[in-house]
Structure formats: C-alpha cells, structure tokens
Amino acid sequence: MFVRIEPRPEPSRVMKYCSPLIAAVLMLISGLIIFTLLGKDPVQAFHAFFIEPIHDLYGIGELFIKAAPLMLIGTGLAIGFRANIWNIGAEGQMALGAIFGGYIAIIFHGSSSHFILPLMILCGAIGGILWAAIPALLKTVFNANEILVSLMLNYVALLLLEFLVHGPLRDPNGYGFPQSVLFSDSAMLPILIEGTRLHLGVLISIIGVGIGWVFLEKGFTGYQLQVAGLAQKAATYAGFKYKKLIWIGMLSGGITAGIAGALEIAGPIGQLLPSVSPGYGYAAIIVAFVGRLHPGGIFLSSLLMALLYLGGESGQMNLDLPSAVTGIFQGLLLFYLLAADFLIHYRLRLNSRQRENG
Amino acid sequence: MMLAKKHIFSVCILAACVLGLVLSASAAEKLKVGFVYISPIGDAGWTYQHNQGRLALEKNLGDKVETKYIEKVPEGPEAERVIRNLAKSGYDLIFTTSFGYMNPTLKVAKMFPKKYFEHCTGYKTAKNVGTYMCRYYQGRYLAGIIAGKMTKSNTLGYVAAFPIPEVIRGINAYTLGARSVNPAIKVKVIWVNSWFDPGKEREASEALIAQGADVITHHTDSTAPVLTAEEKGVYAIAYHSDMSKYGPKAQLTAVTHNYGKFYTKVAQSVLDHTWKPEAVWSGIKEGSIKLAPINPVVPKDVVALVEKTTKGIADGTFKPFHGPIKNQSGKLIVAAGKSLTDKDLLGMNYYVEGVQGSIPK
Numbered sequence: 001m002f003v004r005i006e007p008r009p010e011p012s013r014v015m016k017y018c019s020p021l022i023a024a025v026l027m028l029i030s031g032l033i034i035f036t037l038l039g040k041d042p043v044q045a046f047h048a049f050f051i052e053p054i055h056d057l058y059g060i061g062e063l064f065i066k067a068a069p070l071m072l073i074g075t076g077l078a079i080g081f082r083a084n085i086w087n088i089g090a091e092g093q094m095a096l097g098a099i100f101g102g103y104i105a106i107i108f109h110g111s112s113s114h115f116i117l118p119l120m121i122l123c124g125a126i127g128g129i130l131w132a133a134i135p136a137l138l139k140t141v142f143n144a145n146e147i148l149v150s151l152m153l154n155y156v157a158l159l160l161l162e163f164l165v166h167g168p169l170r171d172p173n174g175y176g177f178p179q180s181v182l183f184s185d186s187a188m189l190p191i192l193i194e195g196t197r198l199h200l201g202v203l204i205s206i207i208g209v210g211i212g213w214v215f216l217e218k219g220f221t222g223y224q225l226q227v228a229g230l231a232q233k234a235a236t237y238a239g240f241k242y243k244k245l246i247w248i249g250m251l252s253g254g255i256t257a258g259i260a261g262a263l264e265i266a267g268p269i270g271q272l273l274p275s276v277s278p279g280y281g282y283a284a285i286i287v288a289f290v291g292r293l294h295p296g297g298i299f300l301s302s303l304l305m306a307l308l309y310l311g312g313e314s315g316q317m318n319l320d321l322p323s324a325v326t327g328i329f330q331g332l333l334l335f336y337l338l339a340a341d342f343l344i345h346y347r348l349r350l351n352s353r354q355r356e357n358g
Numbered sequence: 359m360m361l362a363k364k365h366i367f368s369v370c371i372l373a374a375c376v377l378g379l380v381l382s383a384s385a386a387e388k389l390k391v392g393f394v395y396i397s398p399i400g401d402a403g404w405t406y407q408h409n410q411g412r413l414a415l416e417k418n419l420g421d422k423v424e425t426k427y428i429e430k431v432p433e434g435p436e437a438e439r440v441i442r443n444l445a446k447s448g449y450d451l452i453f454t455t456s457f458g459y460m461n462p463t464l465k466v467a468k469m470f471p472k473k474y475f476e477h478c479t480g481y482k483t484a485k486n487v488g489t490y491m492c493r494y495y496q497g498r499y500l501a502g503i504i505a506g507k508m509t510k511s512n513t514l515g516y517v518a519a520f521p522i523p524e525v526i527r528g529i530n531a532y533t534l535g536a537r538s539v540n541p542a543i544k545v546k547v548i549w550v551n552s553w554f555d556p557g558k559e560r561e562a563s564e565a566l567i568a569q570g571a572d573v574i575t576h577h578t579d580s581t582a583p584v585l586t587a588e589e590k591g592v593y594a595i596a597y598h599s600d601m602s603k604y605g606p607k608a609q610l611t612a613v614t615h616n617y618g619k620f621y622t623k624v625a626q627s628v629l630d631h632t633w634k635p636e637a638v639w640s641g642i643k644e645g646s647i648k649l650a651p652i653n654p655v656v657p658k659d660v661v662a663l664v665e666k667t668t669k670g671i672a673d674g675t676f677k678p679f680h681g682p683i684k685n686q687s688g689k690l691i692v693a694a695g696k697s698l699t700d701k702d703l704l705g706m707n708y709y710v711e712g713v714q715g716s717i718p719k
Contacts, residue, residue: 175523175705
C-alpha cells in the first residue's frame with residue numbers, strides 16, 4: 001500500500017460549503033470532455049445544455065416549476081436528515097398528497113368555490129403526514145428501521161394511486177383510460193406570469209423553504225435536531241426527547257411531500273394520472289445533500305437539478321444528444337460531491353520509503 | 359507531393375461543403391416534423407416502430423422534410439414543455455406517440471393554432487389536432503388463428519399491461535380468432551401493470567407456461583415474453599415488432615405496427631395544404647398492421663387460412679368482431695349477422711367467451 005487513508009483531525013468548515021461548488025465545476029469539466037468525445041462542439045453543447053433552456057421567460061418559469069417540488073421536499077427531508085432520521089419515502093408521501101388533494105378536486109368538480117384550492121393543499125398535507133406517520137410510529141414503538149419502512153411504503157402508495165386512477169377516481173367519460181377528469185378552474189393554481197406556466201405553487205414552495213429556514217436556523221427545535229444528529233446520546237443527556245424528534249423529522253418530510261403532491265396536480269398536471277411525479281421524491285434526497293441540508297443551499301441545488309433535466313431535453317432537441325446524458329450529469333454531480341466530502345473528512349497520505357525501511 | 363495532394367483534397371471538401379450549403383439554402387423551405395417518444399428507441403417495441411415510421415417518412419419525402427425526435431419524455435407536465443418547445447423551435451407538424459400526451463398536446467395546440475399536431479391513441483381532436491391509431495385487433499385475430507391451430511394444451515397465455523379498452527380489445531380479438539378454429543381454447547391473462555418491465559413480463563410468462571399455456575403472447579413492450587418462450591420451448595406471438603431474432607424457434611409470427619405510410623401521408627397533406635383534423639383508425643387495409651413472416655413450423659393450410667382471412671379483412675368482407683359473439687358467462691352479446699361498431703370497440707370493457715379470469719376494476 002503506497003497510499004494510506006487517515007481521518008483529518010478537524011474537517012475544514014469552509015470546504016464543507018465549497019464542496020458542492022467544486023463538484024459542480026468538476027461535473028461541468030467532465031461534461032465538456034463527454035461532449036467532445038461525442039463529437040459535439042463543447043461550447044455549443046454547453047450552451048444548448050445550460051443556457052438555451054433558460055434563455056427566455058418561459059424557460060425560467062419551467063426551471064422554477066421543476067425546482068419547486070424539489071426544494072420544498074428537500075427542505076422537509078433535510079429537517080429529518082439533520083437528526084439522522086432517514087425518510088426515503090417522499091415519493092410515496094407525494095403520491096398520497098396528490099390522492100388526497102385530487103379527491104377534493106374530483107368531488108367538488110364543477111364548483112367554483114374559492115375554498116377548494118386551500119382545502120386541496122390542506123388535505124394534501126394531511127395525506128403526506130399520514131403516510132409518513134407509519135414509519136415514524138413503527139420506529140418509535142418497535143424501533144423498526146425507518147429507511148426500509150418508508151422506502152417500501154413508496155411502492156404501496158404508487159400502486160394505491162394507480163388503483164384509484166384505474167378504478168374509483170377514473171373519468172367516467174374517458175373511454176376507460178386511466179386518468180381522472182380534468183379539474184375545474186377553481187381547483188387549479190392561478191398562473192403568476194402570463195405566457196409562462198409559473199403558478200402560485202412555486203411561490204408557496206419558496207415560502208415553504210423560508211419557513212424551513214426559520215425553523216432550522218432560528219428555532220430551538222432546529223437546534224435540538226442538529227445536536228441529536230451530531231451526538232444522539234448527548235442530546236438525550238441534555239434532556240431532548242428523541243422520540244419527539246423522530247416524529248418531527250419524519251412528519252416534516254411528509255407534510256412537504258404531501259403539499260408538493262397537491263401542488264403538482266393543481267398546477268402543471270391538472271388531473272390525477274397513474275403517475276404524478278417523475279421521481280421528485282428521490283431526486284429531492286440528492287437535492288437535500290447537495291444543498292448541505294441547509295434551506296438556502298437546497299434552494300440553489302434544486303435549481304441546478306432542474307436545469308440538468310431541462311438541459312437534457314434541450315440537448316436532444318438542438319444537438320441530438322442522447323437522453324441518457326441527463327442521468328450521466330446527475331450521477332457525476334453526486335459522485336464528485338461524495339468524493340469531495342470524503343476528502344474533507346479524510347486525507348490520502350503517500351507512504352514514504354524511509355518509513356518502510358525504518 | 360503528398361502534402362499538396364492533401365491540400366487539394368481538403369479544398370475539394372470545403373468546396374463541396376459550400377456548394378451543399380448553397381444548394382440546401384436554395385431548396386424550398388422544408389417541413390419540420392417533430393416526434394415525441396415515451397421511451398428510448400431501443401431495438402424492438404412501441405417506440406421502435408414509431409421511429410421506423412419516422413425513418414420511412416424521411417426516406418419517402420427526402421429533402422422536403424426534416425425530422426427530429428425527443429425520446430424518453432414522461433407523460434404529464436414534462437410532455438407539455440417538450441411539445442411546446444418543438445412548436446416554438448419551428449416544427450410545423452408534431453406527432454405525440456403516447457396516450458398520456460393527449461391533454462398536453464391539446465394545451466399546446468391551443469397556443470400554436472398554425473401548427474399541426476397528431477396524437478397517437480387518444481380520443482380528443484381539435485381544430486389543429488388529429489388522432490391516429492391502428493386496428494391492432496385485426497392482427498390479433500389473425501395471430502389467434504395461428505395460436506389456436508398450434509396449441510396442444512388448448513391454453514393460450516397473454517401478458518397484458520393495463521386493463522384499458524385497447525388491450526382488452528386485443529385479448530378478445532385474439533380469443534375469437536383462436537376459437538374460430540378451435541372452440542376448446544382457453545385464454546389466461548396476467549396483468550403486469552406496466553408497459554415496459556422485462557422482469558415482471560418474464561415472471562408472468564413463466565407463470566402462464568406453468569399453468570399449461572403453450573403459446574405466449576403479450577401486450578407489453580419488451581422482448582422478455584418471446585425470450586422466455588424460446589427458453590422454455592413453447593411458442594410465442596410477438597407484438598409491436600418482429601422479434602424473431604429473440605426467439606427464432608418460438609416466434610410463430612408477430613403483430614407489427616407500421617406507421618411509415620401514415621406519417622408520409624400526413625406530412626404530404628401538410629405540404630399540400632390539405633391537412634384536416636381527423637381521427638384515423640387504420641389497419642390491415644392501409645398496411646399499418648402486418649403479420650411478420652410466419653414461422654415455417656406452421657402448416658400450409660393454416661397459413662392459407664390466415665391469408666384468406668387477411669384478404670377478407672382488407673376488402674371489408676370479414677370483420678373480427680362479427681356475431682355471434684358471447685360474453686364470458688355465455689350470454690349472446692352480438693347477434694349473428696351483426697358486428698360491433700367502432701364506438702362499441704373503443705369502449706370495450708368486457709371479456710368474450712373463452713377468456714379466463716375477470717378484468718381488474
């Protein structure tokens with residue numbers, strides 16, 4: 001062994017916040033190499049991937065539409081992640097939010113009441129909370145692993161949504177196709193800027209991130225969560241109730257995912273479909289970590305993730321880049337981030353020959 | 359000397375490039391045609407067949423058209439953005455090739471009233487939105503004849519995606535075809551709740567074979583059912599694409615989708631300014647449904663019967679859903695001498711006699 005891995009006595013705080021930037025830069029450099037290998041002009045490819053999608057107002061709107069659920073769910077998950085409470089079930093909690101919210105929209109179909117939208121969002125939140133409460137309850141009562149329980153419940157939730165859309169909530173005039181009626185206008189989030197799809201839900205998501213920031217950085221509970229994450233025994237010794245923290249950590253992810261689910265169907269989708277999310281619940285986990293579990297960072301990393309998605313489409317359209325390039329970029333970003341984090345906590349030492357001899 | 363040659367060579371290439379540029383600029387403005395695909399093209403299946411259609415369109419109309427495809431576009435809000443971006447980047451005719459693109463296509467079509475949209479398998483048209491779909495069931499009926507003649511166990515296995523009318527229609531047509539030559543036929547269906555899931559499709563095929571099915575067919579997107587049949591030594595009838603290279607012994611035939619003629623016709627009508635929003639439902643007659651070459655193990659008289667029926671469907675003298683047809687419980691639902699209308703077919707939500715199990719609600 002010529003290289004040894006040894007822990008650093010004190011990981012650099014500055015580097016901890018710099019590592020996402022380093023990872024992003026390395027991702028871009030690797031991207032340029034990939035573009036060149038694919039025989040594309042790297043500058044042109046770079047433009048198509050990262051500039052073209054957001055060169056007009058509509059594109060910026062699309063960026064925020066994609067980023068909104070990611071930032072909202074990412075913030076909710078980060079609250080739990082800080083206390084080492086691992087909610088991997090946001091995808092399912094989002095589906096439950098969509099089911100609960102969508103149910104309201106369907107039973108009040110045709111009504112023009114102003115209360116429908118707030119009720120949809122409220123019910124979406126309740127749906128997400130209920131789904132997240134299952135792993136929280138099993139964790140606190142039986143000490144069941146919340147990672148496994150929440151992950152497995154994703155599949156249950158997605159099948160439940162599929163069942164409902166194929167059956168009870170199906171559009172009776174839709175020739176048996178698996179989708180609900182199109183919601184009435186009163187169940188749709190208003191558009192903020194004419195000519196884009198930017199809807200009120202994006203604003204709600206950004207406000208949600210703000211609330212998350214206040215909760216985590218300014219409140220005592222946020223502090224307790226952080227202490228519990230760093231040293232659980234110390235937190236218990238200090239008198240923090242760990243079970244309470246588990247509930248808070250799990251339900252914060254549930255409530256944000258549930259609201260995000262309701263906002264998606266009341267925003268860009270406009271009806272219940274067999275699938276309401278292209279994997280936002282999972283992508284939000286990446287967003288939370290790239291954002292260093294800090295709401296500000298999560299806001300930025302959600303925009304970056306959204307841009308990677310949009311860039312993939314634009315690359316296909318303008319340069320015939322394969323659709324798999326998006327996945328490669330996301331993988332590279334996470335890979336470099338993990339590598340950078342590893343090097344913050346550990347350093348590599350070359351074994352000098354002298355020592356071996358001696 | 360070598361260097362000089364090289365120089366001359368590169369100058370020639372440059373000159374050719376310039377000439378090419380000038381020529382293409384002087385040609386009449388091309389019709390830009392966009393395609394939105396639900397999955398990567400791959401080498402068999404639904405999207406593969408649409409892409410074959412796109413390539414045929416390019417071949418048939420040459421430099422009058424320019425095509426572009428965006429693959430792996432999820433249904434829902436993502437699709438709306440992709441379709442809109444295509445329309446905005448100057449694509450005048452856009453084919454959206456999955457059912458879930460229906461509402462996004464209509465929304466974008468409203469924003470771009472001067473562009474033309476064609477949506478595959480939907481049921482809503484608009485001023486500038488047409489729909490198209492194939493009479494897949496016609497091919498299913500023919501395949502059923504072959505399966506009904508080739509089975510030894512009188513049990514046919516069917517791997518199905520989702521219980522929507524299109525899939526149910528296929529199951530029923532296949533069953534009617536098989537029972538027309540072998541009234542003892544039973545058809546077992548396993549729903550996998552996915553359009554593309556090789557793992558589940560394989561498990562379902564294995565379960566059907568274990569239950570005695572010796573001909574497997576599928577209404578899903580992967581090659582797994584044909585591969586499984588090949589491994590287990592039973593027959594298979596492939597769907598969407600000819601999959602004989604995945605099951606040279608197993609595949610009896612395949613019900614293939616062919617969009618090339620239709621895509622060419624639509625693009626030509628846009629070029630000629632004669633395009634109209636229509637709900638096109640084409641089949642054997644128009645050449646959009648074809649059987650892949652029939653495996654030589656199928657006896658000659660069966661092939662002759664299939665050919666005769668094919669001809670009947672093509673000239674309209676024969677209809678797969680022609681009475682008498684009984685439902686699962688043996689009740690007569692289509693009287694002798696009558697046949698189902700297109701509207702009945704579009705909303706089909708019941709099994710005919712011979713299919714086992716019930717439709718998941």
